Amino acid sequence: MKTDDLIDFLAAGDCRVESHALARRFVPAIGLGMLAAALMMVALLGVRRDLAEAMTVPEFWVKAGFVVALAAACLAAMPRVSRPGVPLAWALCLVAAPPLVLWVAAAAMLVDLDPAQRAAVVLGQTWKSCPFLIALLSLPPFLGILWAMRGLAPTRLRLAGALGGFLSGALAACVYSLHCPELAAPFVATWYLLGISIPALAGALFGPVLLRW
Amino acid sequence: MQRIDKEEVLRAKEARLRQLMLDGMAGDSAAYRSFLKELSTHLRAFLRKRLSRLPDEVEDLVQESLLAIHNQRHTYDAAQPLSAWVQAIARYKLVDYLRRHATKDALTETLDEGMDVFLATDVAAADARRDVLQLLDALPDGQRLPIIQTKIEGLSVKEAAQRSGMSESAVKVAVHRGLKALAARMRGER
Incomplete structure (x- = not known):
């Protein structure tokens, strides 16, 4: 087939494009994904009963600030990683910032502690379940975000998968933090990040296969 | 002096192709056809330079890139340089193609970041081998x-x-x- 014939074929008929292509995919994907994650959390885990009380403690807001900032930074990177030819370096720095700040805060807190207490603060009461529950809750937003990206055009598939996974993990952590009894920064800096990294790893692994176009 | 000329040519080309693309996205088929026609000459030059060892494959890949550009045109953001968007798609298709055919060694030093896709044209279309x-x-x-x-x-x-x-x-x-x-x-x- 001649290339000019292919061009005539492609340009024939109605070639209009609907605008806001990214919003039309990411808004339903993330909205429904979050809703499903929230329902899973309420049904399987339940909101912590002393939530109102916990919200009066500054550490609660440190944790909430971290997960929301991380989700926002990942969300801001989505249009960049889903479009061909857009520079990404700053968006990646922005994604790295919340974990770095939290690690500094956690390290400062641990340094001040009696060495004998440090392990107990890092491990908390729920370190065994926290990462897996976050990974579990990240499943609906993860599937939604992959679907959204499949309709767009990421060119760095491994990175796109990893960032999409990281976003779904951060969104799941936002939901999970309403259940989670832990407040200490060293706990969040370790086990939350580990949980958030599980879908990110899955995204990096499967991105090149699932996001190809 | 020559450098300034080159930049000016690129800027004019970017502005014209971008306008054709945006008119096409708004529903102007004739503008869209001119956009694809002109774009195909740039894609051909870009890909031929990088597939110098596989000259018979160039036209297949030109067509594959055109179809990709058509299918993903909703991801073009008018605030972004069109050349960057086009070049990223052409590179993606080229790398995907080479990986598919396991001829990574054909990836010579010519797969560089520079070299603007709108700089060179090639109107000599061979027939693609695939219909x-x-x-x-x-x-x-x-x-x-x-x-x-x-x-x-x-x-x-x-x-x-x-x-x-x-x-x-x-x-x-x-x-x-x-x-x-x-x-x-x-x-x-x-």
Whole structure:
């Protein structure tokens, strides 16, 4: 087939494009994904009963600030990683910032502690379940975000998968933090990040296969 | 002096192609056709330089890139340089192609970041070895017929919808999905 014939074929008929292509995919994907994650959390885990009380403690807001900032930074990177030819370096720095700040805060807190207490603060009461529950809750937003990206055009598939996974993990952590009894920064800096990294790893692994176009 | 000329040529080209693309996205088929025609000369030059060891493959890859650009054109953001968007797609398709054919060694030093895609043109189109319209035959009727009606027989979306009993938006979705399936077949999937 001649290339000019292919061009005539492609340009024939109605070639209009609907605008806001990214919003039309990411808004339903993330909205429904979050809703499903929230329902899973309420049904399987339940909101912590002393939530109102916990919200009066500054550490609660440190944790909430971290997960929301991380989700926002990942969300801001989505249009960049889903479009061909857009520079990404700053968006990646922005994604790295919340974990770095939290690690500094956690390290400062641990340094001040009696060495004998440090392990107990890092491990908390729920370190065994926290990462897996976050990974579990990240499943609906993860599937939604992959679907959204499949309709767009990421060119760095491994990175796109990893960032999409990281976003779904951060969104799941936002939901999970309403259940989670832990407040200490060293706990969040370790086990939350580990949980958030599980879908990110899955995204990096499967991105090149699932996001190809 | 020569450098300034080059930059000016690029800027003018970027502005003109971008306008054609945006007019096309707004529904101007003639502008869109001119955009694809002119773009194909740049893609050909860009890919020929990088596929110097596989000259017979160039036109296949030009067509694959054109189909990709058509299918993903909703991801172009008017605030972004068109050349960056086009070049990223051409590079992506080139790397995907080389990986597919396991000829990574053909990736010579010419796969550099620089070299603006709009700088060079090549109008000497060889025939592609693959016929895209033959690939169309393998699609399911639900996608194939709307594509044939709107893209080859020249029916409007409304007429195609009436003929097939589908809604207009279903026709549009079927055409879009069908063209994406065509791109998958060009990559040799399924």
